[in-house]
Amino acid sequence: MKKYIFLFLVFFTTIFFAQTKVSGLVVDENDMPVSFANIIFKNSSEGTITNDDGVFYLESDNTYNAVVVSFVGYESKEITLSSRVNYQMKIVLVEGGEQLKEVVVYSGKQSKKNNPAIDILKKIWEHKRKNGVNHYKQYNYDKYEKVEFDLNTIDSAVIKSKLFKGMEFVFQDLDTSRITGKTYLPIFLNETFSKVYGDNIKGEKKEELLGSKNSGFTNNQALTAFVEDLYSDYDVYNNYLKFFDKSFTSPLSKTGVDVYNYVLSDSTFIDNKWCYNIIYYPRRKNELTFKGNFWVNDSTYAIKKINLQVTKSANINWVKEIYIEQDFEVVNDSVFLLKRDYMLSDFSLSKKEESKGIYGKRTTVYNNYKFDEFKDDKFYKNLTNQFNAGIVERDDEFWNINRLEELNKDEKGVYKLLDTLKTVPKFKSYYNIVSILGSGYVEIDKWNLDIGDVYSTFGFNDAEGIRVRAGARTYFGQNDPWRIEAYTAYGFSDQRFKHGISGKWLLDKKSRLIISGGNRRDIEQLGLSLTATTDVLGRSAASSSLFSVGSNDRLTNIDLSTFNAEIEPLHNFIVRFGGSLRTLSSALPDAFNLDYVDPNSPTGISSEIKQFDIATTLVYTPGKRTIGYGVERRNINDTYSTLFLKYTKGFSGFLESDFDYEKLQFSYSQPWIIGGFGRLYSTVELGKTFGAVPLGLLNVIPGNQTLFSIYGTFPNLNFYEFVTDTYASVHLEQNFNGRLFSRIPVIKNWNLREIIGIRGVWGNLSDENILLNNPTNIPLSAPNDKIYWEYSFGVGNIFKILRIDFNFRGNYLENPEARPFSVTGSFGFSF
Template sequence: MKKKLFSILFLVFATTIFAQVKIGGVVVDENRESIPFANVVFVGSTVGTVSDEDGKFYLESDKTYTQIEVSFLGYKTKQLTVKNRDLNLAIVLEEDSDELDEVVIYSGRIKNKGNPAVAILRKIWEKKRQNGTNLFDQYEYEKYEKLEFDLNNIDSVMMQRKIYKGMEFIFDNVDTSRVTGKSYLPIFINEAVYKTYGNNKSKRKREDLVGNKNSGFESNQHVIAYIKDLYLEYNIYDNYIKIFDKSFVSPLSKTGLLTYNYALTDSAYIDNKWCYNIVYYPRRKGELTFKGDFWVNDSTFAVKEINMYANKSANINWIKDIYIEQEYDVLNDSVFLLKKDFMLSDFSIGKKEKSKGMYGKRTTMYRNYKFNEDKGEDFYKAEADINDESIYVRDETYWDENRQEKLSKDELGVYKMLDTLSTVPKFKRITSLVTILGSGYVEFNNFDFGPIFSTFGMNDVEGLRIRAGGRTYFGGNEPWRLQGYMAYGFKDDQVKYGLSGKWMVDKKNRIILSGGNRRDVEQIGVSLTTTNDILGRSFASSAFFTTGDSNKLTSINLSNFLVTAEPKKNVTFRTGISYRTLKSASPEFNLDYFDENGDTQSQVKQAEFDFTLQLTPKRETIGYGVERNDVNQDYARILVNYTRGLPNLFDSDFDYHKLQFYYHQRFLVGGFGRLYTTFETGKIFGEVPLGLLSVVPGNQSYFVIPNTYALLDYYDFVTDTHASVHLEHHFNGRFFSKIPFLKKLNFREVVGFKSVWGSISDENIAINASDVIYQAPEDVYFEYSAGIENIFKVFRLDFIWRGSYRDMPNANNFGIKGSFGFRF
């Protein structure tokens, strides 16, 4: 996911359409110091903007205006004549001593006491639950959503680069952004039409996808899922607005008085409604805030229009600008309904004004609202059939009727442009390269080779290990898939392999049959909650950089057959049978146990029956094939698993029962960042050897690995009953941003706490004949950490301390581990 965005940077297309008036420049005082957050508006209109932290602004309109008005508290309002295209204005404002007597200003802040803008803001808080669809028991509407990505800052130098040789025609259709004034080239559009229904009494909501159309990535579900994850819905009336996994303080938030300055600057009729105009801007730099203005009705105190520009100094990576605007329709004298929601993001590695990057734009439009038509509870329990292929092949007549906003000439050109580009050999090579980097697979006809990132590995048993594999691929929504691999270790001179297949026999209930076989060398005991994944292999099994030995590996031969069903959205059942044999892969390690006759056995043979219930409430996915991709990440994952050891089946050794429970979720904690929580517990009933026990997962690498214990080695603790808690909180630079030196580095704070309790029965201790001495963390093992992330924007460094069992032999009481990651 972290690499999908960069794949878009290599694609290209485009038309030149100029608005009537385009102006830009900078607002300064008499000392030529920039004036941030000054109000700039076309005279005789409500079209305006607010200068940024450096006093710079850009404004355009399709109508012809000849004058602008520039104002800021404490300065004289200035009007001046402008040309149709004037992007280098330098506007000087003079201090106004009379205004300073009327409005109390200190240290760049506006006092809240006696401020008419604050009085209006308090009315908005009172009325926010009495606006829009909240006024009705039931509601429904049609929603049209358009997602678009464009290359920006297109210039002659870029057009002449060798990479575009043979593809120069893509520059025939370059447009100019109405928000920033930069030239751009559309490269991707996704259009979707939804029917949305809601019941405010029961708090139920249903949204049916009825039409979908892509340009450029019809078969690339990874890219589409990533794009949709970037642009989740938000509500301006909430205290915090989630964008790119960050919590921005809403200008309409109740905590806004501590975060923003507000000023009442104008009043006017908008759609025959008298409205007030309030300008707002942040009190401090470096925080996740906006600047802009909004128009609010004088009687309902419902917002009619709002513009939000993200604070440029906010600690957010890879993005230069974020702009949001919303418009509301007047249904009657008291009901304001969302009509249009527009969001633009400027993605770029550099933050200089001329740095080239990419725009991500989402336009959402709403119409045909209906109210108080009760659909009944059964209606919300049912789900629309997203497998209906007609959704994805709507003709142009359908789109002409259902687009609530017509595509511009350059947007329409995207569909035609890609058809042409797809025939250009150089373009094919570029897209192939970025697909490899993004997915890890090399694409051939109906077959993907990879993942290439698993080609090489190393451990003490296999030495250098090479691996080659692949999967069938027919576009991403196929009902079946085969995949497999082969590997070879140069030290143990052995060939390993894995092969699996899955087939969806019922699309409506997502009934999937799957099975496979794997013979490989594996580091078992690296997860408390175990699975029977045929092709899974832990990072610990082939890490290049480790501490201590990596010879406690196991030769595993695993076969299974599973049936999975999802009769209700996000409720999944899985059941099946598996058979495995386990034996040591190294002479320095063994899994020996005493059998019922007291003889020592070195190999475990075990058949199991497995049943799993998984709940993932609020999870959103994309695609309808046998495999899907997640759209969002903030859903809870709850897993309950029951396993029964089947003695004597296929000469199986042990009769036992195992229960497992797993819960994971991440939470956005307002302006305090995000919290990751994981809880696991389990118990084994019956006698089992080391290979079937619950081993507390250690981490002998130099990297941070989720759900492992950084200061434990493999097999330090062995249990048959356990409970563990993992907490990790990311503050997103909340504290570092207040330290003068550190705030420039954009470092971010992260803290963690991990603990585990466990026990092991005397019976399981008694049958142990391995060289591993069993010890369970009956006094609770825990470790805690503090770290710095966002170092060079991609690196994280954690400092970890052991809080208990510090006197164990060879105990690691302190450690430093790192990790790489792409985060906004």
């Protein structure tokens, strides 16, 4: 949903009223572009650098009469500005090293030895824990943030296009970005004001949101979550900076010397502090790196100013430019604290210079720093609700007091513009279309009802043939305290109606006490997860045979009723208790049955399982961030770990239930950011069933006979190939984000991403369970002789949307219909 809302902004979306504007091209004597050249307004610290093609754009609120252009190996050049606006300048630099103020200049590819810039960099590493808020035991400060999206590269063709017919008024006020020199139209603005508290002794940090305001989309949590995740906080002193789910090597990183060239370029006083200027740029293309420069103090080795710009060759999708500026202020004559952080992202479907897209701009201002004010543990554990109505609906007086940076004329106009646009029928139609694509639901406001989801309308499998489904849910707003959802489906081959209905109610916001329940009668492919499903609405992709390998006929009729209560006594720690009653039978008895020995049956065999269970589940997700305060919340990030513990007790006799048993299950999932080597996904699962139970209640090792890559399954296992009552499994998947391919000639220009995976499982099936399930018509076995394992190699980012995995089976090749090799794939939009 977040990505679709983002794409919507592409079609319907700088900020500074500059006094001096310059743009142009820097070349050498052979008319070749000079990349990474420094352009700075004379007698100032305001500047930029040229891009890969030697192009630059620079503007300032102040008035300047000249710019100075310099780069290592060339003579510096001062250009007089004839007017306030100077566009399309061509500046020729002449080769020849020179001596700058008290520093030595180097040219060409920079050596790692005897380089004064690297000597200074080492001092930065030594002092980084003594700078900023890390210098104090406790700290707190005010934080004001504004995020804006703008439609950019606007020309007459865009203004006159049919897309904007009837909405031409939005183009009345256009401005030019100070970073790229392109015209843009502000279309979305989000403001927040918060108080941040931290304790360096305890390693605790808390951000208390005090106000939030945005233009036009106040109730759209999908967009708000996208903005929150897109612009997460970062620290330039860290070795790696995370943007758009990618880890970029910081120019201040201890590993920076391996991926950057560093040049000591200049030195001067900034705010009465003598500072050195260091230019840095990548050693190789296609890596996740920056280019830019920073000013560092000569005594504390603290950063005074820094700018970072992602190179066009970096392996990142849909983002043409990333530009970052940070300014630090001096406190107590020695400590440098972050004062202002500015980040601009140019999102586009193409990286061509003339391509159109949207700017995403975040400005964060920090003020009112206070130190060594102790707060107890309870203060940090008591997290306030960050999205209640009182915070979202702050009045103008609140913002006049707490807005740490005034809105300019364009930003002020965004609120009025969006209020006007919402009254335009054509705009509302565009918004509704994208909303349906993103959420899968058609909104009917007058009934407070959503129809859908539309993606589940059609299906096909061996038991039902062609299947159609229709559903709906109640929807009064993003923070509804209760919600009811239901669907009905019909199979044209079995000529049967199916249904599902679910309801949930939030009884207490503070503890998040929720009760829920529902009923479902349907056909499902079970065994895709080691944990049996209690979802009365969900349906797996494997339940459709349109994209499957081999016979997909091991489907199950399921009649499931559930009732649950859950509470969140501690932040991100959920306790759930509930009961379920399910009836299971084969949907295709001739091909697959659930028969088991039943002395009470006239035939001695039963084909249907009826079972009542109660379960207690503990779920802990440290680091998870959410928004919303209704019965359904939306996740902001996906970088948190998940610890899951479940105890299930089955009762016989109650509600005609068939079996007494106990089951204990545990899983731990963790994404790991491996520096510049991408992300590792890891999952460990353990489980044991105590007591004899039929096939429908055992733990099936999750196979995958679909053509889709599904994490957590074994793509070379057939459904029900391994069945266990005791198991232990591990899944590891490493996405290198193109780190390896970027070093291979030719291939490095394709921006492909390499993925490797390995997975294994050990399991056992007791003699008691084998005997009980003897009548079933499928062979029952468990991987108890040796660990079953698979490995895979994948290539991602093919045409920016496709991933293909080549999966290999490690052993048990002697099993009937064993698949030694398979190819699976997936589609998706990712940065």
